[in-house]
Every structure is written in C-alpha cells, then in structure tokens.
Amino acid sequence: MNISYRADITPYPLIREISKLTRTIPDVIHMEIGDFGKEFKELHKEFIASLLANAAKEGYLNYTENSGLYELRSAIAEYYKKRHGIAVEPENVVITIGAMEGLFLSLLLTLDVGDKILLPNPGYPNYTSQSILVGANPQYYSLDNNFLPNTSDIASKAKESKALIINTPNNPTGVVYSTNVLREIAEIARENNLVVISDETYENIVFEKKHHTMLKFEEIRDNLIVINSFSKSFALTGLRLGFVILPDGLSGVAGKLQENIIASPPAMLQKVAVELIENYREITKKITQKLRKNRDAIIKELHRLPEISYAPPEGAFYIFLNISRYCPSSYAFAETLLKTKRVAVTPGIGFGENGEGYVRISYSCSYNEALEGAKRIVEFLNEGGREIDRKN
Numbered sequence: 001m002n003i004s005y006r007a008d009i010t011p012y013p014l015i016r017e018i019s020k021l022t023r024t025i026p027d028v029i030h031m032e033i034g035d036f037g038k039e040f041k042e043l044h045k046e047f048i049a050s051l052l053a054n055a056a057k058e059g060y061l062n063y064t065e066n067s068g069l070y071e072l073r074s075a076i077a078e079y080y081k082k083r084h085g086i087a088v089e090p091e092n093v094v095i096t097i098g099a100m101e102g103l104f105l106s107l108l109l110t111l112d113v114g115d116k117i118l119l120p121n122p123g124y125p126n127y128t129s130q131s132i133l134v135g136a137n138p139q140y141y142s143l144d145n146n147f148l149p150n151t152s153d154i155a156s157k158a159k160e161s162k163a164l165i166i167n168t169p170n171n172p173t174g175v176v177y178s179t180n181v182l183r184e185i186a187e188i189a190r191e192n193n194l195v196v197i198s199d200e201t202y203e204n205i206v207f208e209k210k211h212h213t214m215l216k217f218e219e220i221r222d223n224l225i226v227i228n229s230f231s232k233s234f235a236l237t238g239l240r241l242g243f244v245i246l247p248d249g250l251s252g253v254a255g256k257l258q259e260n261i262i263a264s265p266p267a268m269l270q271k272v273a274v275e276l277i278e279n280y281r282e283i284t285k286k287i288t289q290k291l292r293k294n295r296d297a298i299i300k301e302l303h304r305l306p307e308i309s310y311a312p313p314e315g316a317f318y319i320f321l322n323i324s325r326y327c328p329s330s331y332a333f334a335e336t337l338l339k340t341k342r343v344a345v346t347p348g349i350g351f352g353e354n355g356e357g358y359v360r361i362s363y364s365c366s367y368n369e370a371l372e373g374a375k376r377i378v379e380f381l382n383e384g385g386r387e388i389d390r391k392n
C-alpha cells in the first residue's frame with residue numbers, strides 16, 4: 001500500500017531505537033525511558049485495582065460526554081483551586097487520552113496547515129512529530145545557559161508564528177522554569193497574539209523548586225492551553241489519561257474533535273482518576289520522595305568524576321548529562337555504553353540538534369538500578385570515554 005505523505009514524513013523518535021537495541025542485550029538497566037520501574041508500581045497497584053473494580057461495579061461502563069465525565073472535570077477544577085489557588089471551571093477542562101492526545105487536540109484546535117509553531121530545542125521530540133502530523137510547520141527556539149527558554153530567540157520569531165510550546169518541569173533537562181521566565185514568555189505571547197501551549201505533564205514532580213503554572217498569567221488565559229496528565233505525577237503511564245485546560249468557550253469545539261478521534265475517554269478509568277486527583281497530595285508525595293532518593297544517589301556517584309556537568313535536575317525524573325568532553329556523538333556514546341556496560345540512556349540528539357553533547361538519564365527505575373546504573377556510567381567514563389572520543 002502507498003502510505004500517506006504525512007505518515008511517511010512523521011519522524012520516529014530515537015528513544016525507541018535505543019529501546020529496540022536493548023532487546024538484543026541481556027540484563028540491561030533501563031535509564032532511557034520515561035516510564036516507571038517495579039517499585040513505583042508497587043506503591044499503589046492494590047489501590048488502583050480496588051478503584052477499578054468499584055468503578056465497574058458502580059456501572060461506569062458506557063461512553064461519557066466527549067469532553068469527559070463532568071465528575072472528573074469538576075474534581076480537576078477543584079484541584080487547581082487547592083494546588084495553585086487558581087480558578088478553573090469544569091467547563092474549561094477536557095479529559096484526554098494522556099498528555100499525548102491533549103497535545104494533539106491542542107494542535108488540531110489551534111493550527112491550520114502551514115502555520116508556524118515554535119518548539120523547544122532540545123525538547124520532547126513528539127512536539128515535532130505531532131506538528132508535522134497536523135500539517136503545521138515546526139520552528140525552534142533555543143535554551144539559554146541555564147537551560148531556560150531563550151526569550152530573545154522566542155521574541156525574534158514570535159511575530160510570524162501562530163503558537164508556542166513550553167514545557168515545565170522539562171523533559172529532557174529536568175529543569176523547572178522560574179516565574180520570571182514564564183512572565184517574559186506570557187508578555188511576548190500577549191504582544192504577538194501567540195497561542196501558548198504549556199505542557200505541565202510533570203507538574204507534581206518537583207524537588208527544591210516550586211512549579212508555576214502558566215494559568216497564573218490571567219492576561220493570556222484567552223490564548224492559553226495547559227496540558228496535564230496522570231502518567232508522570234501519579235506514576236501511571238498505563239492509565240492513559242490526561243486533561244487540558246482551555247480558554248472559555250472552547251470545550252464544545254474540543255468535544256467535537258474528540259468525537260472524531262476517541263468519542264470519549266474510558267468511563268471506568270475516568271472514575272478511577274476522580275479518586276486519584278482528590279488524593280493527589282499523598283500519592284504524588286510518595287512518588288516524589290522515591291524519585292528524589294534515586295536522583296540524589298545518581299548525582300552522588302557522578303560527582304566521583306573530576307569534571308562533570310549537567311542541567312539542574314530540579315524536577316521530572318531526568319538528568320541531562322554533558323558528555324561532550326568524552327565523545328562528540330551522543331548516539332555513539334549511548335550505543336557504546338549500552339553494549340559495554342548494559343546501561344541504556346537516551347542520546348541528546350534525539351531531542352533536537354541542540355541536545356547533541358548530552359545524554360538523558362531517566363531515574364524512574366528502582367533505587368538499586370539507579371545506583372548500579374550510575375556506578376556503571378561513572379566506570380564507563382573513567383575507563384572508556386576517551387576511547388570513544390578517538391573512534392569518532
């Protein structure tokens with residue numbers, strides 16, 4: 001069959017390539033994927049099982065409204081009041097199949113074919129793929145020396161762009177954006193009538209810093225879509241539920257789009273999500289504590305090396321490690337590390353050309369794996385780093 005042009009040109013993320021490679025190697029420590037290891041599943045699997053059984057018994061077995069169960073949309077509105085002190089109405093909330101579908105819905109809702117959208121480089125690669133899928137024209141903005149969005153670069157490209165995606169806490173850097181930089185972005189967006197799509201999927205995974213939602217900036221609420229998810233903050237990537245916060249009056253149109261993509265999110269899972277969001281404090285606290293322990297163990301190991309640098313790992317569950325003094329190619333680095341030490345990490349080039357010179361270490365595995373993985377990375381850098389340098 002001749003597949004469509006769009007299907008053909010949509011890129012496949014490099015992270016999947018590394019995961020494919022791991023299948024040929026036994027006993028790999030997986031630090032390449034943004035998913036959770038066994039210890040995290042143990043935290044709440046019984047709780048989820050009972051919630052799911054109750055939802056089925058209570059009869060949550062039908063389609064729901066296109067925008068999702070009103071009960072869940074109300075619980076999310078309540079969550080924004082409790083978590084951020086910000087007023088969101090249930091009518092502004094639309095339930096999606098993870099942040100992925102929330103993102104897709106946002107792009108469909110705001111972009112026409114050929115419209116330019118500004119994306120972070122380095123950044124989550126699916127922003128590019130989805131922009132291409134909807135026929136938009138992805139353009140990129142760089143990060144500054146602190147791994148924050150380079151607002152001068154954004155300002156210089158804002159006029160000719162329709163939308164902008166920002167992501168805090170950030171994948172792949174782990175950096176949490178300051179209010180100052182968010183305020184500057186809001187200002188640029190307001191001046192240029194730019195739609196801001198703020199991906200806050202990791203909002204409850206923050207350590208030393210506080211997460212600030214773009215919803216704080218009232219002046220851009222009419223041009224703002226916030227994306228959120230149960231995948232990361234609740235360590236439930238398999239629940240496949242997320243949500244978007246839309247400007248007033250748009251949930252009907254979003255519902256119309258949902259009708260044609262998914263009809264409605266799964267009723268039973270939405271009922272489970274009501275309980276999760278109502279208990280977000282206790283659930284996310286346990287997850288964050290475990291992640292922090294893993295992060296600290298890895299950082300401690302990495303500092304056995306004389307010269308080491310990485311983006312400030314303030315949130316999400318990634319360490320964006322600078323490997324440029326060891327090897328010019330992040331792919332060659334990741335491949336050699338995998339083959340010689342059986343540790344999988346993601347090459348920075350997979351997040352855009354500005355990610356070259358870095359690898360992303362994901363630490364949502366078990367504590368022992370995090371520690372052992374870090375030890376092997378340090379060993380690798382001590383022994384072989386210079387070797388790869390010469391080969392490339």
Ligand SMILES: Cc1ncc(COP(=O)(O)O)c(C=O)c1O
Nearest residue numbers: 034098099100124171201229231
């Ligand atoms: C920044 C970012 N946004 C969105 C997603 C998609 O998440 P979900 O599982 O909710 O679809 C991911 C997943 O890795 C991500 O890292």
